[in-house]
Amino acid sequence: MTNLVDRFQEYSTWRFALSQEIRRYGDWLKDNQFSDATIESRLNRLQERLADDKLTIAFVAEFSRGKSELINAIFFADYGRRILPSSAGRTTMCPTELMYDASLPSSIRLLPIETRARHATTAEYKQYPEEWQAFPLDTTSGDGMLEALRRVSETKIVSVDEAKAYSLFDEQDPDQLAQVSPDGSIEISRWRHAIINFPHPLLEQGLVILDTPGLNAIGTEPELTLSLIPSAHAVLFVLAADTGVTKSDIEVWREHISANRQDGRMVVLNKIDSMWDELKTPEEIESEITRQVTSCGAVLGLEASHIFPVSAQKGLVGKVNHDDKLLQRSRLPVLETALSNDLIPAKQDIVRSQVEQEIHALVHSTQNILDARSRNIIEQLHELKGLRGKNQNVVEHMVARVQNEKSEFDKSLLRLQAIRAVFARLTNDLFTTLGMEALRTEVRRTRESMINSKFSFGDRGLRGTMDGFFINIRSNLEKSGRISAEIMDMMTAMYKKFSEEHGLILAKPIAFSNLKYLKEIDRIEKVYQQQFSGLTILTREKLPLTQKFFESIATRVKETFDVANRDVESWLKAIMAPMEAQVREHQLQLRRRLDSIKRIQEASDTLESRIDELEEFQGNIEQQTATVLELAQRIDHVLAAELDNTFSLADIAVA
Known part of the structure; x- marks a missing residue:
């Protein structure tokens, strides 16, 4: 077995170990009611990415x-x-x-x-x-x-006309002309x-x-x-x-x-x-x-x-x-060593970077919920321990204070509903410019313009129409970038407001960048400039030229937009998920605090038994926090593992 084969097997082992640790983390979240549809979707996508990694x-x-x-x-x-x-x-x-x-x-x-x-x-x-x-x-x-x-x-022998129909013969190419047999036929691939x-x-x-x-x-x-x-x-x-x-x-x-x-x-x-x-x-x-x-x-x-x-x-x-x-x-081993030393570690770095960003965001979100629960338990314990030896008036005052706090939070939820409505509108605007339907409309318009064009050059000619296609799709990408920035600014402000007013622990949301899609469009346009030069447009018939443009250039643009749409959908879910999770958690803790004090007020529960119950909850949260830290460390340990000639599952196992 060569070094290249060994290194690739090590990479596959690393990928498998990483997938197992992510699955372990996801199972724990589900078992402890920390998971929801969004989190499960993000973890499943990570697992699929690792399983389908090529x-x-x-x-x-x-x-x-x-x-x-x-x-x-x-x-x-x-x-x-x-x-x-x-x-x-x-x-x-x-x-x-x-x-x-x-x-x-x-x-x-x-x-x-x-x-x-x-x-x-x-x-x-x-x-x-x-x-x-x-x-x-x-x-x-x-x-x-x-x-x-x-x-x-x-191969198969076909007529020149048939080869032309498959875009496999160019009359301007002297090398291809030399391959034409006296009977006007030419050899082409069967497949x-x-x-x-x-x-x-x-x-x-x-x-x-x-x-x-x-x-x-x-x-x-x-x-x-x-x-x-x-x-x-x-x-x-x-x-x-x-x-x-x-x-x-x-x-x-x-x-x-x-x-x-x-x-x-x-x-x-x-x-x-x-x-x-x-x-x-x-x-x-x-x-x-x-x-x-x-x-x-x-x-x-x-x-x-x-x-x-x-x-x-x-x-x-x-x-x-x-x-x-x-x-x-x-000298074949020298080439294989260069491939194994350059190619596979570089591929590992790409996968590591993708997984690291996503999994750290999920772990951070879980830790924030646990921190919020712990903080609420500590506050409740402080409140209840302060009731020892106090009269009924103090208890009633505390009930009123928590009810007021809940009322203020409910008002904030109304603002959040308004934000959700704006978020929905901006999301719709985003997909109006970036979405596949917008691209299909642009493709149809370009195809019709090319077919109806009577000129090779000029704004209304073939070249002008194809140039306009790139101008328009780049404009759509730039508009989508401005809309995603507006969503980002709005969510950042909302994160900050909820953190300041209600003590929610919310880090600044991750921004969405469309730079890589713009760069890909630049690359596709560069290929277009090479394949559709002035001479090509002048010497090729309009219909085959139009067909080639849409088979090659427009199809690749569609693939780029398809990736951008999937990425932006994931980002939109990820940017809203931490806020939604923290809001649900805060609502739950406010209800529990109010219920706890009311039970004491109505003498349906003793003060000391409630304090004992909360202290037990606090111990559970500390244990859960330690478990999350351990699970995150296991994932980080696998992520940081480097490949070498002795790499195996045992090297990344965590006791």
């Missing part, structure tokens, strides 16, 4: 760079042979995802290329299994799996997308491997450019040592990889075994590899430390034959 590694390259062989060498050497087809020429004809979904049988699912003629994305088609062709995988047979997976490489589902140990734990075709496929399948590649936690860009950086390599790197972000992006200089010349000394071979690494770094604008020379083929052979000397010479 770590995606994308392999990107032009064809014949040894990309599939590299995947075989890193992840599937334990099978004792190649799992993904790897031979001379092009083997990956369509984007291929390797993953595991326990609800589905081991299979390879293939989306026919004909679906490109419809106005739907691959992500949408994933919701309709009947659109895919599924073939079973016999995971007990390496030969059987290899034979089944060869289907990814299948648009492949999903390979089988229970490999790493895939079971949440690893997703994305194997992509070359530049032409990346350009024609917008989801790769806008979603799958940018969202991958690591992108391995594979070059061939014998060719160096070609023109198409540079195009893939600049337009589809480095343009999005730099972190988690690595360059693999594969096939260094082509430099293993028996007539050269080891020093000469090393010098030649170093020169090639330096040259690639200069062209790509990368430091040499980010470029990893390897031989995937020799690394695979070394693993299969247990030839450690050959494996080390392939």
Whole structure:
């Protein structure tokens, strides 16, 4: 087992332990009546996020760079042979995802290329299994799996017109024109997308491997450019040592990889075994590899430390034959160590940050309720102990004081009702600008304008309409930001007022930021500017251009707004929940105080027995406070755990 495999298993163990501690905390809240629908929803979402957490590694390259062989060498050497087809020429004809979904049988699912003629994305088609062709995988047979997976490489011969209908042929591209046969036909992939589902140990734990075709496929399948590649936690860009950086390599790197972000992006200089010349000394071979690494770094604008020379083929052979000397010479372990040291801890930090913020807010809310209960018990004890030896008039005066306090709080509740009404109005305004219906309206308006446009440029032309689409959705996001800030200001003022007037312990609510959605729109617009340049608009027909815009750009915008809507819904619940919980608790304690004093006034209960009862309650609260602290410490202990080569559940167990 490689360091990468070990580290990923450690990460999965950490994730499982964290989920268990959160479940323990949630069960305690439920058993002790501290939970409600909002808290349960937030905890369930945390649990689902941990259970569904995926770590995606994308392999990107032009064809014949040894990309599939590299995947075989890193992840599937334990099978004792190649799992993904790897031979001379092009083997990956369509984007291929390797993953595991326990609800589905081991299979390879293939989306026919004909679906490109419809106005739907691959992500949408994933919701309709009947659109895919599924073939079973016999995971007990390496030969059987290899034979089944060869289907990814299948092609078909179609006419140029049919290729155009699938947006797979561009008459302006001389390379594509050269591929047209004398009878006017051209070879294309039989499939648009492949999903390979089988229970490999790493895939079971949440690893997703994305194997992509070359530049032409990346350009024609917008989801790769806008979603799958940018969202991958690591992108391995594979070059061939014998060719160096070609023109198409540079195009893939600049337009589809480095343009999005730099972190988690690595360059693999594969096939260094082509430099293993028996007539050269080891020093000469090393010098030649170093020169090639330096040259690639200069062209790509990368430091040499980010470029990893390897031989995937020799690394695979070394693993299969247990030839450690050959494996080390392939340098594959160096790449695997870099992946394990950079990728997985970075992913852990992201999950840690997300969970930490949410769970600390929930723990803080529980502690505030316990503090409020403790404070109320102390006040009641002080009041009741002060009644020892006092006459009936003092008791009546105390009843009147608590009734007055309850009356004042009831008046505050009326103000709270007014705040709830304003909150509801602002929430409605927020979803009017940010909601999916507003986006659908904007998409419809843009589509109609593009179809009815008679010009390529100008405010009323195709380009002006597409530019206007971005202006309008950015305006909606900015409006939603102002509304969320207004909600934040209103709730902050209400939190402060209730804290000052009634002693409620309410920390300042967490603000909502739409910066990451604006940044994502900026990124999508940048891709739009690249894909819909002036030349493209002038040379492409209006209908295919409109179709491409909505298949790629508008669809990705919709996904961004969908995430923003889910996030803002969670925030709206979270910002109101602490106030609601504290108000309910304060109401309950006021009723209990009043009832306690009235019972003493009416001589239906003795003063001393009531004091004893409250002191017992106080002891219970102290015990509950200690338990919450212990549960929070257990979660923090797991959150703080770092991964290393000896990591196990025992390392994060808390006695």
